[in-house]
Amino acid sequence: MNDLGGPTIIIKQRHHKGAEQFDQAKLHKSLVAACLEAGSPNGHADQLARRVVDSVILWLKDHPEVTSQDVRRAAARYLRIYHPDAAYLYEHHRKIL
Amino acid sequence: MDIISSLAIISFAALIHASFQLSVSVLTLISGHALGSQKSHRRLVALTASFVFGAVLMSLLLLSTIALVANQFTDGSIGNYLWIAACSLLIGVGFAVMFLYYRNEDGTGLWIPESFADYLMRRTKATKSTTETFALGQTSVISEILFISAPLLVSALTLVQLPAGWQLIGIAVYAVISALPLILIWILVNSGHRLSAIQKWRESNKHFIQLASGSGLIILAVFVYTWMVLSSGVNLS
Numbered sequence: 001m002n003d004l005g006g007p008t009i010i011i012k013q014r015h016h017k018g019a020e021q022f023d024q025a026k027l028h029k030s031l032v033a034a035c036l037e038a039g040s041p042n043g044h045a046d047q048l049a050r051r052v053v054d055s056v057i058l059w060l061k062d063h064p065e066v067t068s069q070d071v072r073r074a075a076a077r078y079l080r081i082y083h084p085d086a087a088y089l090y091e092h093h094r095k096i097l
Numbered sequence: 098m099d100i101i102s103s104l105a106i107i108s109f110a111a112l113i114h115a116s117f118q119l120s121v122s123v124l125t126l127i128s129g130h131a132l133g134s135q136k137s138h139r140r141l142v143a144l145t146a147s148f149v150f151g152a153v154l155m156s157l158l159l160l161s162t163i164a165l166v167a168n169q170f171t172d173g174s175i176g177n178y179l180w181i182a183a184c185s186l187l188i189g190v191g192f193a194v195m196f197l198y199y200r201n202e203d204g205t206g207l208w209i210p211e212s213f214a215d216y217l218m219r220r221t222k223a224t225k226s227t228t229e230t231f232a233l234g235q236t237s238v239i240s241e242i243l244f245i246s247a248p249l250l251v252s253a254l255t256l257v258q259l260p261a262g263w264q265l266i267g268i269a270v271y272a273v274i275s276a277l278p279l280i281l282i283w284i285l286v287n288s289g290h291r292l293s294a295i296q297k298w299r300e301s302n303k304h305f306i307q308l309a310s311g312s313g314l315i316i317l318a319v320f321v322y323t324w325m326v327l328s329s330g331v332n333l334s
Contacts, residue, residue, distance in 0.1 A: 033133030038293055042135065085293035089129065092296065095204020096129075097122045097214045 022060060027075060028053050034090035035083060048086070052078045098255075098324065100263055106255045106324075107267045109317055110248035111274035116310040117244050118198075118299070119207055120152050120237040121278050125296060126221040127230060128286040142287050147227035149279045151234025157272040159238065159245075163253035164264070175254050180325040183250050187318035190247040195311030198244075205299050209240065247314060251321055 028049045035045030055078040056071065063070070072091065080087035127148055131141045171179065200206040206214070217240065224230050238245070256267045285295055299306075 033130075036135060037129045037133045039132075039289075039291055085291060088293050088297065092204050092300075093129075094218070095202065095206050096126055096296065097119070097206060097218055 024053050027056060031075060031079060035086040037089050038083060038086035048082050098258060103255045103259055104267060104270060107252045107271050108274055110252045111271040113310055113313040114245050114248045114275040115277050116306055117241050118205060119241045121282055122205060123217060123221055123233060123237045124148055124279055124282050129292055130222055143227050144230045145283050145286060148230040148234040149283050151231035152238050152279055153272050153276045155235040155238040156275050157268060160249055160253055160268055160271055163249055164256045167253050168257045175258060177326050177329060179254060180321060183254055184318040184322045186247045186250060187314045190244060191311045191314030194244060194307060194314060198307045199303055205303055
């Protein structure tokens, strides 16, 4: 929920995919995967992902409409505080190929 | 041309092939997905090994096929016009690689159609079995055909001039050298090296690799032209 009381809308980067509501489970899952890729143990990865998701939710309160790329950048920024390697992999995931 | 010089040309062409990064990128993605989805170490080894095996087999098949076609059409005697065509291709691809190989942004994104890169990424994510990664290894080599066609052609033309026994050795040398980066990444990932360190190294050295690949192709073109065309003393007219 944002400051206006409505759900935050994520506008997908690929326009044909349309817009969707922010899904914190989806963000959590992708953050856990990045932490595991960077070699974190399972429990630690889950803990870090929860912290980052909480920070992103706070950030979204001021941003009612964002792109998926905005969310990715914000999550990477918060993740960098706890695990720079995982943040690097998370941020560059779509830039490997 | 003597056997040592022929093998040197094949080895150098294979080294240039090895510097191309699409298969390495896909292998990095497969390793990342396997680690991220908590696959066992044994599974990670099997998935990545079958990818490398698929890529090696496809390089070997492509080289053998081009060599067979060249042999059928030339009876093992390569005319100067074919060498000149091969050198032109090397120079063209060399300049294209130097200026266009990587996307002009962060990361190691390659200059391939975005829809195709998306497709490869989706397939990499969806891949669960070793059969699929084997096929993905083959696909990744075919996806690089625009860039590897030039070193493959020169190697094939060189191969058909060798005695039969040496042709097999030449093919094996090409397949092994062209797969060296994949084998190296496979060893690093499976021995517990951090994926982020590998990817950071690739990103920070991408312009050097790009310059080395492009200039390598041009150097190979000059060498082949001098050795095969100029030294043959045959007048084209």
